Amino acid sequence: MSRWKAATVAVLLGGRSAEREVSLVSGAACADALDAAGFRTVRIDAADRLVERLVELRPDVCFNALHGRFGEDGRVPGLLDLLGIPYTHSGVLASALAMDKPQAKRVFQAVGLRCPEGVETSYAELVEHGPPIPGPIVVKPACEGSSVGVLIAPDGDITALARRNDVDPAQRLMVETYVRGRELTCGVLDDRALAVTEIVPRDGFYDYRAKYTSGFADHVVPADLPPEVYDSVLDWALRAHRALGCRGTSRCDFRWDPDQPGNDGLHLLEINTQPGMTPLSLLPEQAAFCGIPFGELVQRLLESARCDT
Template identity: 65%
Template sequence: MSARKPHVAVLLGGWSSEREVSLASGKACADALERRGYEVTRIDVGRDVMAVLAALKPDVCFNALHGAFGEDGRIQAVLDIMGIPYTHSGVLASAVAMDKTMAIRLFRQAGIGTPEGYETTLEELGRAGPRIDAPFVVKPAAEGSSVGVFILPDGDTRPIFSRNALDLAKRVRVERFIAGRELTCGVLDREPLAVTEIVPKDGFYDYRAKYTEGFAYHVVPAEIPPAIEALVQDWSQRAYDALGCRGVARCDFRYDPSLAEEGLSLLEANTQPGMTPLSLVPEQAAYRGIDFDELVDRLVKEARCDH
């Protein structure tokens, strides 16, 4: 008689701005685990998640949450307190990666190139104006999936402040815009997977382009000089290690070919990369010969071993 497969609770949904993509990630991962023979329970996470998990008593949680409470260290802390193994990074790595300013400090200490920039609030930005020349980018200091990102080519910040019910105390990063190409590299168990170039059909790689079929296409592997490919992979692994990640993570870059290696900058690391049919990490894993079901299975097995 074969041994019983672990009972996996797939955490999905939640209440962040990335709820919809989390539902898609969670469904894809739960389906994959069921195909691999696991007992699977899907939990659309609410504020009663501790009581739900205490009653369910799963062997392991697959964290398919994105955004606030899913990748900022808070759900990880809940699971640590409850003694339940879980996939992806732990409390500290998740919290630091979500805080873009703190993460960039770590990246710079690890010798990784990052964009010129600083942290402020929307109120201060509106009152004093930007401290760097246009073009620049304004983005939330703790968000993912390009939610709330503005590219301001001429320095005019009015498009930001035209939104209704704006939280002027919100922390934002103001960074110099880097012209050029969008690159990303997944890291699985400290090993870089591949470098992908993301080519949006229109504008930049925003939330719509990330999660709407036909709004961007991916080139795997990216058609870039070998030295740049090697540097992207090296910096991705260094960022993964500097944060203390585990499982799978993804690092996003901008690359200005006119500046050679000086034109490469790491924008951020994502400890909960998307796991939808359009997502980058599953695509890179497939390029390396790891199909989606195997990837998900591997993350669950690693979570149990780490615990």
């Protein structure tokens, strides 16, 4: 029997990030699954009066279904640590490192995981001086998720980005060499790599729309890859998870250039400590492939809840 069966489980969802709508769907799905299993849940939208509501309610445990900044970057885990409320998913340090792409990349490279060549810069510097590396390039915010604000420039042309007037000039950006080839992802659950999925967008790249709108991308699980590459993706995802000190679950994204021999074309792009839990999300799909239905997945995450004290 679950240690939280008689507890009040606060499901944190929504929030104030650019991924608010996705979090609302993820959180509702997780809360529904816990309700169906007999848990007593309360849904809390983290966009408003979060501290006050947590202090008023004083839940026994929190299921963190937030995505993006202010929920996935270590701030909410830090708050819950201070309040002494156990919570799911990674703690402060792992969450903060994973959200900060340049910092995460430094950790990955230190443990021998290949990442695309990249340079950290700012929006103002990029517009004034141009790309710091030759094209093809990918320009992405240093601290966002779900492909929010990502620009792929095959010839290094950043005109589209330079024309934007809604960007803070000081915003930190990551400019990386674009790795041609196939898009792969691998989830980790309870310190075990689950499976490798190939993502095949039907148009363009795997952007926010393709991730969360039915019919814009196909998921192939297990990915049809040479065994050496498939096993390496599993191994790298688990090593990345451990290197940052993640717990519960995470999901790593990769690019693989099949024109390179063996694993030479494999590159780790980033890690996500709060993988989506929507009907189109990749982690639940991989868990199901491994024989773990959605309800069990959610309960296993709940069982991993704790504070970092």
